[in-house]
Amino acid sequence: MKPFFSICVVVALWLAAFFAFATTPCLAAATLTQQIDPGEVNVGDNVTVTLTIQNGTFEEVQLPQVDGLQLLPGSSTSTNFSFNNGVTSSSMSESFQLVPMRPGDFTIPAFDVHTQDGGVLHVKPMKLHVLGNGVAPATNNAQAQAVTPPAAPPVQVPNPFAAFPFNSHGPVVMPPNNTAQTPATPDNGNAADNTESNINVPLGTDGRPAKVFMVITPETTDVYVGQSIPLRIDWYIRQDVDYQQNSLPTIKGSDFLMNQLSYRPNNSRQMMMNEVYRRESWMTALSASKSGDFPLSMERDSYWVKSITTSAPGNGLDAFSFFRLFNRRANLAHEQIVSNPLTIHAHSLPTEGRPANFTGAIGQLKVTGEAQPASVAVGEPVTLRFTVSGDGNFDYIRCPALPDDPAWKTYVASSKTNYLDESHTRAVKTFEQSIIPQKNGNVPLPTASFSYFDPGTKQYVTVPVALPEITVTGSPLPVASTTSGSGSDSIAASAPPVVAGFLPNRLEIGATRTSLTPVYREPWFWGVQAGLISLPLVGALLLFLRSRSTPDNGRVERALRQRSLQQEEDAMTDAVRRGDAVAFFVAARHAIQLQLGAEWKVRAEAITLGEIRNRDAHLAETLEPLFAQADEVIYSGRASGNLDLAAWEHRVRSELLQPQPA
Numbered sequence: 001m002k003p004f005f006s007i008c009v010v011v012a013l014w015l016a017a018f019f020a021f022a023t024t025p026c027l028a029a030a031t032l033t034q035q036i037d038p039g040e041v042n043v044g045d046n047v048t049v050t051l052t053i054q055n056g057t058f059e060e061v062q063l064p065q066v067d068g069l070q071l072l073p074g075s076s077t078s079t080n081f082s083f084n085n086g087v088t089s090s091s092m093s094e095s096f097q098l099v100p101m102r103p104g105d106f107t108i109p110a111f112d113v114h115t116q117d118g119g120v121l122h123v124k125p126m127k128l129h130v131l132g133n134g135v136a137p138a139t140n141n142a143q144a145q146a147v148t149p150p151a152a153p154p155v156q157v158p159n160p161f162a163a164f165p166f167n168s169h170g171p172v173v174m175p176p177n178n179t180a181q182t183p184a185t186p187d188n189g190n191a192a193d194n195t196e197s198n199i200n201v202p203l204g205t206d207g208r209p210a211k212v213f214m215v216i217t218p219e220t221t222d223v224y225v226g227q228s229i230p231l232r233i234d235w236y237i238r239q240d241v242d243y244q245q246n247s248l249p250t251i252k253g254s255d256f257l258m259n260q261l262s263y264r265p266n267n268s269r270q271m272m273m274n275e276v277y278r279r280e281s282w283m284t285a286l287s288a289s290k291s292g293d294f295p296l297s298m299e300r301d302s303y304w305v306k307s308i309t310t311s312a313p314g315n316g317l318d319a320f321s322f323f324r325l326f327n328r329r330a331n332l333a334h335e336q337i338v339s340n341p342l343t344i345h346a347h348s349l350p351t352e353g354r355p356a357n358f359t360g361a362i363g364q365l366k367v368t369g370e371a372q373p374a375s376v377a378v379g380e381p382v383t384l385r386f387t388v389s390g391d392g393n394f395d396y397i398r399c400p401a402l403p404d405d406p407a408w409k410t411y412v413a414s415s416k417t418n419y420l421d422e423s424h425t426r427a428v429k430t431f432e433q434s435i436i437p438q439k440n441g442n443v444p445l446p447t448a449s450f451s452y453f454d455p456g457t458k459q460y461v462t463v464p465v466a467l468p469e470i471t472v473t474g475s476p477l478p479v480a481s482t483t484s485g486s487g488s489d490s491i492a493a494s495a496p497p498v499v500a501g502f503l504p505n506r507l508e509i510g511a512t513r514t515s516l517t518p519v520y521r522e523p524w525f526w527g528v529q530a531g532l533i534s535l536p537l538v539g540a541l542l543l544f545l546r547s548r549s550t551p552d553n554g555r556v557e558r559a560l561r562q563r564s565l566q567q568e569e570d571a572m573t574d575a576v577r578r579g580d581a582v583a584f585f586v587a588a589r590h591a592i593q594l595q596l597g598a599e600w601k602v603r604a605e606a607i608t609l610g611e612i613r614n615r616d617a618h619l620a621e622t623l624e625p626l627f628a629q630a631d632e633v634i635y636s637g638r639a640s641g642n643l644d645l646a647a648w649e650h651r652v653r654s655e656l657l658q659p660q661p662a
Contacts, residue, residue, distance in 0.1 A: 030056030032113070032121040035274075040129045046072075047098040047128060049108070050274045054091050056115045063096050064109050069128070072097040078208050078274065093274045100130040199234075200340075201272050209273045211241045212304050214249065214339040216297070218286070222345045224455055227362040228285040228393040230423040231258070235265075235300055235337070239276040243332060247301040249282065249339075255294040256344070257635040258286045259424050260582075283422035287393060287635070288346035298339045306333040349453055353460050357401040361452035363392020363425075367400060369448055369465040378440050378474040379556065386413075386431040386465065388450065394424070395634060398605060399431040400448040400465050407443050409436045411560050412594060412604045414567075434560060439476040444469045565594045572652065576645045584645050585630035588652045592623065595657055623656060 031054045041047055047069075051061060063071060076095045100106065108126040115121065202210040217232040233249050248261050265280040288294065309329045349362075369386045376382055386400050399413040413433035420426045437443050445467035454461050519525050568591035575584035590604070597604035600615065609627050613620035629648075 030054060030115055030117075030119055030121065032123065034123055034126065036108070036126045036128060039127070040131065041100060042131050043100055043103055045100070047100065048273070049096045049098060049126065050093055051095075051113065051123065052091055052093040052274065053113075053115065053121065056090075056117065056119065056121075057092050058094060059114045059116055061094055061113050063098075064111050066106055066108055068100060068102050068104065068130075069106055069108075070099045070101055072099060076203075076207050076273075095274060098128075100128070103130045103132045105129055199272060201236075201275075209238065209275045212237045212302050212335070212337050214298065214300060214337050216339045216342065218296070218342065218344070221342060222347075223288055224347050224349055224362055224453070225288055225291050226349070226360050226393060226396060227455055228259075228287050228395075228423075228425045230421075230425050231284050231286050233261075233282040233284065233298065233339075235280045235302075236270075236272075236277040237302070237304060239269075239278060241304040241306075242278050243303050243305050243330065245280070245300075245302060249298045249300045251286070252297050252299055252338070253295070255290075256286045256288055256296065259284045262422070285423040285425045288344060289635070291346050291348040294344050294346065296342045296344050300337050301334075302337045303332045303334055305330045307331045350458075350460075355449075355451035355460055355462050357449060358451040358453070358460065359398040360396035361388075361392060361398070361450075362396070362455060363390055363452065364454060364456060365390040365392050365397075365450075365452050365463075367450045367463045367465055369400065369467055371445055371467050371470065374468065375471040375473070376437065378437055378472055378476060381411075381434040381436050381556070381560075382445075382470055384413075384431075384433045384435055384445075384448075384467065386433070386448065386450075387428060388431075389428040391426050392452065394419075394427045394429050397429055397452075399433060400450040400463075402433075402435075402448050403446050405446040407437065407439055408446065409438060409557070410603075411435070411557065412564055412597070414564070436556065437470065437472040440472045440474055442469050443472050561594060561598050565591055568594065569653070569657075572649055576649050579645065581633045581643055581645060584648065585626075585633045588626065588648070588656075589630045591652070592626070592656055626652065626656065 033052045033054070035048075035050045035052075037048045037050070049063065051058070065071070078093045106128045108128070110125045111123050113121050113123060199215060202213050204210045213236050215234045215236070217234070219230045223229050235245075235249065237243070251258055261282050261284055265282050268279050268281070270277050270279050286296075307330075309331055366389050367386065369384065371382055371384050373382070384402075388394075388397050388400075394417055399415065402408075402410055411434040413431045415429060415431045417427050417429045420428065435445070448465040448467060449462055450465060451460060451462045453459070568587045571587035572584055572591065575581070575587060593604040593607040596607045596612065600607075602611075609620060609624060612623060626648075629643075633643075
């Protein structure tokens with residue numbers, strides 16, 4: 001009974017499928033669309049004429065000859081098939097290349113094309129406007145003669161290259177006329193034009209547009225060492241071979257440092273050369289670590305669909321034999337896709353006119369400063385807040401420098417960066433720094449200054465940051481002074497006469513006592529003892545009262561320094577937990593700078609590997625691997641796969657953060 005039931009089920013399924021296909025038309029009627037791209041060009045530019053037939057195939061197609069338009073030999077043909085809800089559809093496209101030889105208005109006359117099944121389709125006239133050389137076309141959009149289903153609109157990515165408003169009144173240019181000359185950028189075909197109509201789509205071995213390709217577009221190819229250059233990365237895959245990717249683009253070679261890419265790119269659809277492409281886009285920034293001319297290209301480990309395998313029904317007859325017809329499996333091709341090659345020209349920063357407090361900041365920046373509160377007591381902290389905004393390499397931007405002022409005691413600044421674009425070249429970086437007054441009255445704050453290099457003007461710029469006057473109340477802190485003894489007690493002691501032989505211990509007997517009462521029974525004795533015992537207690541009470549009335553500047557300084565160091569150690573632990581190598585090495589290096597700055601009585605920002613080497617060569621040799629690894633991770637934005645952050649944390653805590661000899 002069971003075999004008979006199975007056979008009935010199979011027969012019913014096959015009959016249902018037969019009637020479904022028999023009652024559905026297999027092929028829709030043939031239609032024609034046409035396109036001329038672009039509709040307005042200059043003399044000598046290429047024009048593409050594309051004819052697309054839906055649900056049919058062309059016989060030989062010949063464009064009518066037009067005086068002034070040269071038809072290039074050869075044409076490209078592409079064919080696509082699809083099956084949707086029982087309806088089979090196909091499309092065949094043929095593209096021709098024309099070159100206008102003179103300006104004017106041209107019309108390709110109407111003509112007929114024949115299909116292989118004997119049908120005739122009519123092509124409408126197509127108009128073309130040609131400008132003389134040097135005149136910009138009004139538009140590069142194609143002139144569509146027949147409406148085709150539009151592709152999904154591309155995702156609009158904010159332009160990262162728009163100029164940031166620049167304050168021309170505040171900065172002081174140093175020097176006024178910089179004599180350092182930068183060579184002009186040679187024309188090597190590295191145009192940074194990112195308009196979709198100018199993308200040069202490579203052709204595959206079959207003559208069709210390439211299945212997968214990648215285009216990189218930097219803002220400029222003429223840079224300075226350390227300058228952050230926005231870079232756009234566009235990766236394209238043709239819709240008919242589209243497949244999910246699990247990799248990110250990487251730079252070929254080690255001549256550049258690049259910001260970390262986000263794992264989720266911007267996705268959009270785009271029609272190019274009559275093919276629909278899926279585009280994945282990233283915005284990042286790169287910088288050159290040394291001067292010279294260096295090749296730049298990127299690659300991505302990519303997959304695309306090579307073919308589709310459909311399983312046939314098995315030999316056995318069962319209820320699922322029919323469904324095996326629809327078991328489709330994609331056969332993938334694996335390839336390293338390499339982008340267009342470019343050449344980056346990196347120049348060294350000029351040495352003439354370089355300010356003393358220049359820390360490597362490059363860009364177009366604005367700086368502001370404020371202080372809160374406006375009134376404090378002696379020994380209470382005032383918080384300075386500096387804001388640096390604009391376009392630049394914010395990893396190199398440090399807190400504006402304060403000159404030494406005996407009226408103020410300064411501490412290490414903390415920073416926070418808020419990036420405003422995907423490339424991380426536009427941001428607002430905020431610094432907070434504590435400063436403590438040492439005297440009372442209306443005490444002016446020292447004028448801060450910030451220096452950077454402007455690649456647009458090719459000059460160093462120093463911006464003075466004026467800060468308000470602070471009202472300080474209370475008594476000034478005591479100043480340690482040395483009181484030298486001007487003399488000694490000059491009580492003349494009469495020396496006994498020198499007499500030969502032995503001298504008696506006392507020359508006179510002195511007063512005699514008439515009472516034999518012990519001294520400890522006398523009231524005055526216990527009064528003296530009580531006074532002696534109370535002296536340490538009174539001294540301790542006086543010290544306590546003095547400590548409450550006079551602020552301990554050293555204690556405040558130690559507390560702030562210890563809090564900053566603890567924050568960096570907590571940041572190290574959190575970065576190890578999250579696997580964030582950049583955050584770990586930023587915190588580790590800053591913690592070591594705080595530790596050594598406190599021991600050597602210098603500012604933490606002044607602790608560099610060169611300064612450590614001058615003071616302690618053995619310590620510099622120990623710290624050099626950490627500083628090198630930190631530079632590599634921070635400026636590249638990522639770490640190698642075998643980097644053990646837990647081991648680095650143990651080493652920093654056990655070896656490098658131990659107190660060093662002063």
